[in-house]
Amino acid sequence: MAKGESPLKQFEVQPIVEINVFGLDLSFTNSALWMTITTVFIIAFFTIPFLKTKKTNSVEDLYPSRLQVASELGFNFISSLINDTVGKEGKKYFPLVFALFMFILFGNLFGMIPYSFTFTSHIIVTLALAMGVFIFVTVLGFVKHGVKFFGFFVIPGLPIYMLPLLIPIEVISYLSRPISLSVRLFANMLAGHTLLKVFAGFVSALGFFGILPLVFIIALTGLEILIAFLQAYVFAILTCLYINDALHLH
Amino acid sequence: MQNKKDDKSESSGSSLKGLSFAYRISSELLAALIVSVILGLLIDKFFDTKPIGLISLIILGFLAGLLNIYRLIRRIENHK
Numbered sequence: 001m002a003k004g005e006s007p008l009k010q011f012e013v014q015p016i017v018e019i020n021v022f023g024l025d026l027s028f029t030n031s032a033l034w035m036t037i038t039t040v041f042i043i044a045f046f047t048i049p050f051l052k053t054k055k056t057n058s059v060e061d062l063y064p065s066r067l068q069v070a071s072e073l074g075f076n077f078i079s080s081l082i083n084d085t086v087g088k089e090g091k092k093y094f095p096l097v098f099a100l101f102m103f104i105l106f107g108n109l110f111g112m113i114p115y116s117f118t119f120t121s122h123i124i125v126t127l128a129l130a131m132g133v134f135i136f137v138t139v140l141g142f143v144k145h146g147v148k149f150f151g152f153f154v155i156p157g158l159p160i161y162m163l164p165l166l167i168p169i170e171v172i173s174y175l176s177r178p179i180s181l182s183v184r185l186f187a188n189m190l191a192g193h194t195l196l197k198v199f200a201g202f203v204s205a206l207g208f209f210g211i212l213p214l215v216f217i218i219a220l221t222g223l224e225i226l227i228a229f230l231q232a233y234v235f236a237i238l239t240c241l242y243i244n245d246a247l248h249l250h
Numbered sequence: 251m252q253n254k255k256d257d258k259s260e261s262s263g264s265s266l267k268g269l270s271f272a273y274r275i276s277s278e279l280l281a282a283l284i285v286s287v288i289l290g291l292l293i294d295k296f297f298d299t300k301p302i303g304l305i306s307l308i309i310l311g312f313l314a315g316l317l318n319i320y321r322l323i324r325r326i327e328n329h330k
Contacts (some may be wrong), residue, residue: 172307172314173287180281180318184273234270 007197011190030117031125038106040121048070074102078236084127085240086247093243094156096136100129101236107227108189112221120231121189123182130181133239141246152249185231192224271326278322279315286311 002224015027040162049068064072078098104120111118112182141149153170199217203210290307294300 016325080270167318168310169314172282172289172311173318175289176278176285176311176318178279179284180274183281184277185286187275230266230269230273233266234273237267237270238274247306 007194010117010193010197011137013122016097026104031119031122034110034117034119035107038103038110041110042102042106080238081237086244088246090240090243097239097243098238100133100239104129104185104235105229105232108232109225111193112225112228113191116182118189118193120185121193123186124184127178128179129235133181133242134178137242137246138245141249144247145249149246149249152245177238177242181235185235190233192220192227196220196224217227268326271322275319275322278318279312282311282315283308286314303320 013029013031015029016033017028019026019028047177049065049071075098078101079094082094082097086093099232107120108118110116111120141152145151153167153174155166157172196217199213199220202213203217204214286307287304289311290304293303293307297303
């Protein structure tokens with residue numbers, strides 16, 4: 001890191017190709033570039049293992065390739081997650097949860113490559129994903145239950161005089177879902193990457209003793225990769241829980 | 251063999267679950283407070299009740315955050 005460069009500089013969105021449509025700034029930025037790379041990588045990761053055209057009629061054809069095992073591992077992971085939290089009816093919503101999980105997971109992991117850009121460290125990206133989940137779940141609840149969906153805000157078996165106090169609390173608690181989803185992912189990514197760069201600054205500033213922060217950075221990178229996976233997992237499991245709530249009400 | 255494999259995947263899954271709960275608790279309280287402050291400011295703007303809406307909604311938001319955390323912890327207890 002050059003002298004005088006801020007550890008927050010890594011989060012700057014810079015346009016690569018300037019596009020202006022009727023006064024709207026639709027430039028292709030580094031954020032958009034890394035989202036495209038992530039999406040293309042995911043599509044390649046899940047199609048290339050199944051494109052085997054060569055048929056030799058030998059026993060080796062029966063064994064799945066390593067890449068196929070890796071992609072099926074991801075598939076089974078989300079499939080069992082939905083089965084555990086929602087049950088059999090949740091199979092319909094597998095594509096949504098799977099796409100969200102893979103997009104966030106590989107977005108976080110690609111962000112760990114030096115000089116790359118972590119698009120999940122921007123609140124607007126995570127909030128857009130979380131609002132998508134929130135609106136989908138709310139619409140799903142109304143489609144499945146109609147007006148009865150409002151019964152979600154009433155805790156069963158409660159005396160009537162408690163309702164004026166508890167209904168606003170339940171509504172706030174419901175509205176806080178997309179905020180908590182997005183803020184958690186965004187804050188973890190932002191804090192982790194800032195911490196890495198701050199300690200990277202110490203390496204050059206301390207001279208010989210810079211070896212100490214360097215060792216710390218290596219350990220922290222491992223932790224960051226764990227967090228990258230964990231945050232994608234939390235996002236997926238919460239999406240499952242919200243779908244479960246919308247389907248079954250309480 | 252099959253049984254052993256299942257055991258292993260289950261134990262790694264439960265440790266993941268434990269960590270995911272830890273990350274969720276901190277953000278639940280914060281999110282409820284953010285929402286209630288935004289709602290309180292909006293209510294004050296539309297009904298011209300300068301401090302009352304914000305104050306009462308912050309109290310409600312804090313209660314909602316506590317309720318979220320209580321539910322989360324009850325879910326952890328059920329998982330054990």
